[in-house]
Amino acid sequence: MRTYIDCVPCFVRQALAAARLVSSDEAAHERVLRRVLDAGSRIGFEHSPPYIGRQIHRIIREETGSSDPYADIKRHSTEAALELLGATRARVETASDPFDAAVRFAIAGNVMDFALAATWDGTKIGEALDGALSKELAASDVGELEEAAGTAATILYIGDNAGEIVLDRLLLERLPEGRVKFAVRGSPVINDAVREDAEASGIGQVAEVVDTGSDAPGVILDDCSGEFSELFSLADVVIAKGQGNYESLCDCGREVFFLTQVKCDVIARDTGAPVGGWMCLCRAGHGGLSSQRAAGE
Amino acid sequence: MRTYIDCVPCFVRQALAAARLVSSDEAAHERVLRRVLDAGSRIGFEHSPPYIGRQIHRIIREETGSSDPYADIKRHSTEAALELLGATRARVETASDPFDAAVRFAIAGNVMDFALAATWDGTKIGEALDGALSKELAASDVGELEEAAGTAATILYIGDNAGEIVLDRLLLERLPEGRVKFAVRGSPVINDAVREDAEASGIGQVAEVVDTGSDAPGVILDDCSGEFSELFSLADVVIAKGQGNYESLCDCGREVFFLTQVKCDVIARDTGAPVGGWMCLCRAGHGGLSSQRAAGE
Numbered sequence: 176m177r178t179y180i181d182c183v184p185c186f187v188r189q190a191l192a193a194a195r196l197v198s199s200d201e202a203a204h205e206r207v208l209r210r211v212l213d214a215g216s217r218i219g220f221e222h223s224p225p226y227i228g229r230q231i232h233r234i235i236r237e238e239t240g241s242s243d244p245y246a247d248i249k250r251h252s253t254e255a256a257l258e259l260l261g262a263t264r265a266r267v268e269t270a271s272d273p274f275d276a277a278v279r280f281a282i283a284g285n286v287m288d289f290a291l292a293a294t295w296d297g298t299k300i301g302e303a304l305d306g307a308l309s310k311e312l313a314a315s316d317v318g319e320l321e322e323a324a325g326t327a328a329t330i331l332y333i334g335d336n337a338g339e340i341v342l343d344r345l346l347l348e349r350l351p352e353g354r355v356k357f358a359v360r361g362s363p364v365i366n367d368a369v370r371e372d373a374e375a376s377g378i379g380q381v382a383e384v385v386d387t388g389s390d391a392p393g394v395i396l397d398d399c400s401g402e403f404s405e406l407f408s409l410a411d412v413v414i415a416k417g418q419g420n421y422e423s424l425c426d427c428g429r430e431v432f433f434l435t436q437v438k439c440d441v442i443a444r445d446t447g448a449p450v451g452g453w454m455c456l457c458r459a460g461h462g463g464l465s466s467q468r469a470a471g472e
Numbered sequence: 473m474r475t476y477i478d479c480v481p482c483f484v485r486q487a488l489a490a491a492r493l494v495s496s497d498e499a500a501h502e503r504v505l506r507r508v509l510d511a512g513s514r515i516g517f518e519h520s521p522p523y524i525g526r527q528i529h530r531i532i533r534e535e536t537g538s539s540d541p542y543a544d545i546k547r548h549s550t551e552a553a554l555e556l557l558g559a560t561r562a563r564v565e566t567a568s569d570p571f572d573a574a575v576r577f578a579i580a581g582n583v584m585d586f587a588l589a590a591t592w593d594g595t596k597i598g599e600a601l602d603g604a605l606s607k608e609l610a611a612s613d614v615g616e617l618e619e620a621a622g623t624a625a626t627i628l629y630i631g632d633n634a635g636e637i638v639l640d641r642l643l644l645e646r647l648p649e650g651r652v653k654f655a656v657r658g659s660p661v662i663n664d665a666v667r668e669d670a671e672a673s674g675i676g677q678v679a680e681v682v683d684t685g686s687d688a689p690g691v692i693l694d695d696c697s698g699e700f701s702e703l704f705s706l707a708d709v710v711i712a713k714g715q716g717n718y719e720s721l722c723d724c725g726r727e728v729f730f731l732t733q734v735k736c737d738v739i740a741r742d743t744g745a746p747v748g749g750w751m752c753l754c755r756a757g758h759g760g761l762s763s764q765r766a767a768g769e
């Protein structure tokens with residue numbers, strides 16, 4: 176998906192909020208903001224939003240002198256999610272449709288996102304989990320996902336944020352054992368999960384952990400390792416979590432199951448789902464919910 | 473008042489909204505946005521927000537090829553306010569304190585602002601007028617203003633937006649006849665009133681119309697005509713309407729009565745009044761409501 180002009184003011188706002196979140200140095204905030212404005216004045220809108228997010232967070236890391244400014248936030252998110260894991264697993268196991276429940280809790284976990292929100296509201300994840308089973312999905316290709324996963328020899332599950340990936344375990348546990356590779360980012364960007372976060376989350380117990388080889392908060396295939404790109408193109412089923420993965424992969428040409436919350440007007444327009452909506456959307460090539468599902472297909 | 477780092481994302485958002493408001497040319501929107509980002513990356517924060525607003529709206533006029541892109545909006549605002557004038561004047565005349573009422577309706581008129589809001593909600597002015605007499609003022613130096621104006625030989629009243637200035641007439645009618653000069657901007661910027669708008673509003677019936685000689689959406693004294701600067705420094709009483717005039721004159725060194733609505737967090741912090749608050753604030757030199765009045769003076 177290309178970047179829309181509406182993304183630009185949002186990126187500027189996010190950049191300042193992110194700089195303040197990870198540093199108390201006001202001079203650094205100003206340097207970040209000026210560099211983001213300068214980059215924004217020249218950036219090509221043909222790139223997806225995660226391409227621009229990657230540039231912004233490179234600037235933030237450089238100007239704050241920290242290679243992983245969200246490390247504490249990620250640790251805290253992982254711990255908070257691990258505390259919820261047992262009780263949430265019990266709710267999956269007792270649900271009338273455990274696979275559907277696992278998909279829903281995985282989407283609920285996508286609320287643990289610091290790209291758009293600058294502060295963490297601990298009540299949000301609890302609320303999202305509590306409402307997950309009764310939430311009406313804006314796209315519900317859960318049956319298709321279960322069927323495709325059941326017969327797949329290889330499944331690539333692309334994670335999103337630290338903390339969120341703990342809840343992804345509940346869905347990983349419902350996928351065929353030994354066939355799933357779970358991908359994290361190649362190096363830190365925002366609060367997206369990297370190998371260290373996957374390890375702290377116990378992902379290795381249910382899937383083989385791989386990484387994209389890239390520091391984009393999404394999957395920019397040109398920027399990924401050859402190993403990851405091969406996995407991506409050869410996997411029988413690809414599951415991608417979160418808006419950044421959606422933005423960067425929705426036009427990739429191959430079928431992907433996107434599990435995400437819709438967090439802004441631009442994505443709402445692109446998918447046809449409302450802001451705040453939850454999607455389990457099977458998408459091949461271009462064409463959002465608006466074209467594929469709103470027509471009643 | 474200097475520009476704060478928080479003003480920058482707001483300016484970017486405003487620039488895009490303004491470009492869209494005055495032009496349907498998407499290529500022009502992008503050119504505006506890129507130039508504003510570029511200018512923002514280099515701008516000095518020691519300037520007041522109206523200095524930056526002036527730069528942005530010069531860019532918008534250049535890129536849209538219109539010397540007064542808000543002309544239609546201003547005409548519509550003036551007509552809407554003129555329709556409300558008679559009934560509002562009757563409410564001033566029957567009020568227990570007509571001077572206080574006139575001040576309140578003048579502040580109510582400050583809602584007719586397109587700097588921060590990109591769309592016009594016609595119900596807002598009616599609501600503001602209806603609530604004016606009972607609204608609690610965050611700063612209420614109305615008695616001081618009435619007393620100072622009563623003995624002044626010369627009063628300079630600096631207007632803000634088209635439409636709003638129609639309601640300023642109600643206060644102008646309560647000031648000593650023949651002693652008031654009413655200042656508008658020297659040339660078009662946003663929906664700020666210029667001479668043409670003052671004429672359409674009938675200001676000439678109650679005051680002598682002058683202009684700042686500048687296209688800033690505020691009063692940047694270095695940018696004003698010598699004639700205006702002299703008026704400003706020699707007037708016995710200066711009344712300044714709106715946030716742009718506050719931002720550019722709050723540190724000017726001389727006493728000014730600011731009549732404005734508080735429209736953003738930055739001004740709320742600077743003045744100590746809440747966002748949405750209304751002020752009739754007498755201020756000399758530096759020191760906002762927070763220092764002068766919140767202390768109970």
